[in-house]
Amino acid sequence: MRVFLGTLGCRLNESEIESIGRAFKMRGHLLVDRAEAADLCVLNSCAVTAEAERKSRQLVKRMHRQAPAAEIVVTGCYSELHPDKVLALPGVRRVVENRAKEQLVQRLLGEPEDASFDLEPLARYARPGEIRRTRAFVKVQDGCDNQCTFCITTVARGAGRSRPIRQVVNEIKALVGVGYVEAVISGVHLGSYGRDLEAACDLKQLIEAILEQTSLRRLRLSSLEPWDIPAGFFQLWRDPRLCGHLHMPLQAGCDDTLRRMARRTRKSSYRALVDEARACAPGLSLTSDIIVGFPGETEAAFEESLAYVEELDFAHLHVFRYSPRPGTLAAGFSDQVEARDKVRRSRLMHALSEAGRRRFHAAHLGAVAEVLFEQSPREGSWQGLSANNLRVAVDCGAELHNRVARVGLREQCEDGTLRGELCSVGEETGSSGLFETKKR
Numbered sequence: 306m307r308v309f310l311g312t313l314g315c316r317l318n319e320s321e322i323e324s325i326g327r328a329f330k331m332r333g334h335l336l337v338d339r340a341e342a343a344d345l346c347v348l349n350s351c352a353v354t355a356e357a358e359r360k361s362r363q364l365v366k367r368m369h370r371q372a373p374a375a376e377i378v379v380t381g382c383y384s385e386l387h388p389d390k391v392l393a394l395p396g397v398r399r400v401v402e403n404r405a406k407e408q409l410v411q412r413l414l415g416e417p418e419d420a421s422f423d424l425e426p427l428a429r430y431a432r433p434g435e436i437r438r439t440r441a442f443v444k445v446q447d448g449c450d451n452q453c454t455f456c457i458t459t460v461a462r463g464a465g466r467s468r469p470i471r472q473v474v475n476e477i478k479a480l481v482g483v484g485y486v487e488a489v490i491s492g493v494h495l496g497s498y499g500r501d502l503e504a505a506c507d508l509k510q511l512i513e514a515i516l517e518q519t520s521l522r523r524l525r526l527s528s529l530e531p532w533d534i535p536a537g538f539f540q541l542w543r544d545p546r547l548c549g550h551l552h553m554p555l556q557a558g559c560d561d562t563l564r565r566m567a568r569r570t571r572k573s574s575y576r577a578l579v580d581e582a583r584a585c586a587p588g589l590s591l592t593s594d595i596i597v598g599f600p601g602e603t604e605a606a607f608e609e610s611l612a613y614v615e616e617l618d619f620a621h622l623h624v625f626r627y628s629p630r631p632g633t634l635a636a637g638f639s640d641q642v643e644a645r646d647k648v649r650r651s652r653l654m655h656a657l658s659e660a661g662r663r664r665f666h667a668a669h670l671g672a673v674a675e676v677l678f679e680q681s682p683r684e685g686s687w688q689g690l691s692a693n694n695l696r697v698a699v700d701c702g703a704e705l706h707n708r709v710a711r712v713g714l715r716e717q718c719e720d721g722t723l724r725g726e727l728c729s730v731g732e733e734t735g736s737s738g739l740f741e742t743k744k745r
């Protein structure tokens with residue numbers, strides 16, 4: 306069977322669709338990169354904003370237009386919250402609930418639902434870039450026990466639960482075995498990692514175990530909420546294999562707004578974390594999420610937020626215009642912000658983000674970065690990511706896919722990349738010592 310995979314939204318969705326891809330591949334099915342070529346389309350949907358829901362519906366419709374004969378299966382947060390709406394979309398045969406996602410392939414193929422994360426077949430089939438990306442997204446945790454008043458994720462994904470350290474370490478060893486250079490550990494609330502396990506542990510212990518017990522070259526965290534962070538956590542960055550990139554969602558730079566969001570952080574505690582992280586990891590790329598137009602956000606509150614965000618000097622921001630999610634507390638708040646104010650505030654916050662990115666890039670001009678190359682957007686040109694999250698482009702006729710190279714950073718480009726010159730290309734990667742020569 307030819308299978309097309311689609312995903313929207315967070316890194317966790319990315320890691321889940323990769324696992325689904327591996328499960329199809331290990332059973333001998335073919336993954337295709339266009340819906341037109343598929344017998345089956347699987348979408349991991351998103352509901353984080355009204356826009357994400359709209360995009361989820363749009364993607365299903367596009368899949369059906371491009372492959373009218375293909376069956377469409379939808380999982381993820383949007384279909385979890387609105388299964389009837391999804392089942393009414395053209396071509397959709399089935400909705401798989403979030404909690405059954407790890408057995409999605411077994412369910413579709415009518416197999417017994419065995420334990421998830423079966424690693425032996427992974428070692429045989431999943432190679433860097435074959436499913437989606439060069440970096441492996443590894444899910445270590447799901448769900449959340451917090452109740453931020455804007456967030457529908459806790460409703461869609463349920464209570465927090467973690468995978469045991471041994472299981473994660475074994476998965477990363479298998480990924481290294483087939484040539485992965487970098488893994489990104491992801492979860493809904495990474496800071497709560499381990500507290501639900503029989504032998505309780507924490508995120509720091511998980512990262513220490515990965516660094517100690519595997520030869521993974523680069524380990525990256527996806528998103529880390531600014532609380533529940535174990536003591537001494539930022540000392541982990543003394544190991545250069547931990548990528549100098551920290552994505553810590555702030556959501557608002559105003560204590561009053563943070564309180565109404567029910568965030569378990571305030572400006573002073575967030576700043577203390579940033580100071581500690583920057584002291585332990587010089588050159589760290591600090592990125593964040595910001596919601597503008599949260600109910601009750603006055604002009605003065607927004608100005609305060611803007612000033613705080615500017616002061617913290619983020620390297621990049623994901624800016625969201627608040628949209629009420631039915632089923633959340635904030636959807637019922639009376640003081641909703643006018644749409645035109647949200648648009649204006651979003652524009653201002655985006656401008657700060659862009660200025661921060663330019664400053665961060667400018668600070669690296671003339672430096673040398675280790676870049677993991679991922680894709681070739683056109684013949685003779687390659688793009689990749691540095692450990693501290695710089696997107697770097699070079700001109701090179703040779704195959705660089707999944708290779709790490711030292712690059713001298715020369716120039717900022719309009720497309721948001723830093724253009725550089727190759728200094729040296731590292732060891733070939735891959736379990737056999739042979740570099741994967743697959744063209745992107």
Ligand code: SF4
Nearest residue numbers: 449451452453456458
């Ligand atoms: S911490 Fe808050 S925003 Fe993050 S998933 Fe949990 S409830 Fe949602």
